[in-house]
Amino acid sequence: xxxxxxxxxxxxxxxxxxxxxxxxxxxxxxxxxxxxxxxxxxxxxxxxxxxxxxxxxxxxxxxxxxxxxxxxxxxxxxxxxxxxxxxxxxxxxxxxxxxxxxxxxxxxxxxxxxxxxxxxxxxxxxxxxxxxxxxxxxxxxxxxxxx
Amino acid sequence: xxxxxxxxxxxxxxxxxxxxxxxxxxxxxxxxxxxxxxxxxxxxxxxxxxxxxxxxxxxxxxxxxxxxxxxxxxxxxxxxxxxxxxxxxxxxxxxxxxxxxxxxxxxxxxxxxxxxxxxxxxxxxxxxxxxxxxxxxxxxx
Numbered sequence: 673x674x675x676x677x678x679x680x681x682x683x684x685x686x687x688x689x690x691x692x693x694x695x696x697x698x699x700x701x702x703x704x705x706x707x708x709x710x711x712x713x714x715x716x717x718x719x720x721x722x723x724x725x726x727x728x729x730x731x732x733x734x735x736x737x738x739x740x741x742x743x744x745x746x747x748x749x750x751x752x753x754x755x756x757x758x759x760x761x762x763x764x765x766x767x768x769x770x771x772x773x774x775x776x777x778x779x780x781x782x783x784x785x786x787x788x789x790x791x792x793x794x795x796x797x798x799x800x801x802x803x804x805x806x807x808x809x810x811x812x813x814x815x816x817x818x819x
Numbered sequence: 820x821x822x823x824x825x826x827x828x829x830x831x832x833x834x835x836x837x838x839x840x841x842x843x844x845x846x847x848x849x850x851x852x853x854x855x856x857x858x859x860x861x862x863x864x865x866x867x868x869x870x871x872x873x874x875x876x877x878x879x880x881x882x883x884x885x886x887x888x889x890x891x892x893x894x895x896x897x898x899x900x901x902x903x904x905x906x907x908x909x910x911x912x913x914x915x916x917x918x919x920x921x922x923x924x925x926x927x928x929x930x931x932x933x934x935x936x937x938x939x940x941x942x943x944x945x946x947x948x949x950x951x952x953x954x955x956x957x958x959x960x
């Protein structure tokens with residue numbers, strides 16, 4: 673059951689990324705290019721994606737305690753409130769890479785279906801970055817003075 | 820309204836529906852960087868099969884739709900150092916921040932998570948400044 677749901681969710685995700693144009697790097701860079709030829713498409717993608725998700729969260733809240741995930745288990749805990757150094761430093765690094773190549777993790781994976789070596793190179797270095805991320809996390813934690 | 824905006828909205832709703840299916844079905848937040856990252860650092864070993872099947876869905880559906888939709892362009896740069904630096908930053912950043920566009924942006928904002936909103940503001944700001952610097956000032960992308 674878990675696996676079938678993962679396949680359906682992944683399929684919907686991939687279809688959405690493809691149809692919305694998020695696999696097109698010029699579209700992403702066009703959205704970020706506020707001082708150039710700005711392309712607002714990504715705002716429509718974000719807005720469209722947030723709608724069904726907001727409904728899902730609302731359903732879970734409305735049926736708090738009575739609703740369980742279809743395949744069993746529990747729903748995610750409420751989001752942590754604290755904004756820490758990791759969140760800010762990590763997001764800035766991510767934004768830097770996103771702007772440079774116009775790819776983020778989901779579309780980079782979906783782009784594999786089109787062939788081309790560029791997506792493979794990007795993904796290879798992304799995996800390398802993910803592998804060394806725990807070291808940067810530790811360093812950021814150590815940089816915070818103990819109180 | 821431009822047709823690319825309409826396709827953006829349609830694609831966006833499908834992305835969000837995928838996230839809703841994953842949440843209501845498996846009780847998990849659909850974050851692409853978390854799903855891949857858990858396979859890379861071994862933290863998601865217990866759910867490795869589910870993660871791989873999700874990623875297979877992401878690759879297979881566009882492949883099936885290619886003949887009907889067409890235009891399979893990523894238009895990604897062929898500049899090797901740009902791809903390498905970008906990939907490294909994205910991999911490092913998403914794991915340190917514990918999320919990317921799908922996790923923080925789509926799943927986080929929709930539940931009004933402060934962390935999701937702050938992360939999204941910072942990565943869009945950083946991405947915008949990057950394009951200004953590397954496109955309009957340095958002229959390399």
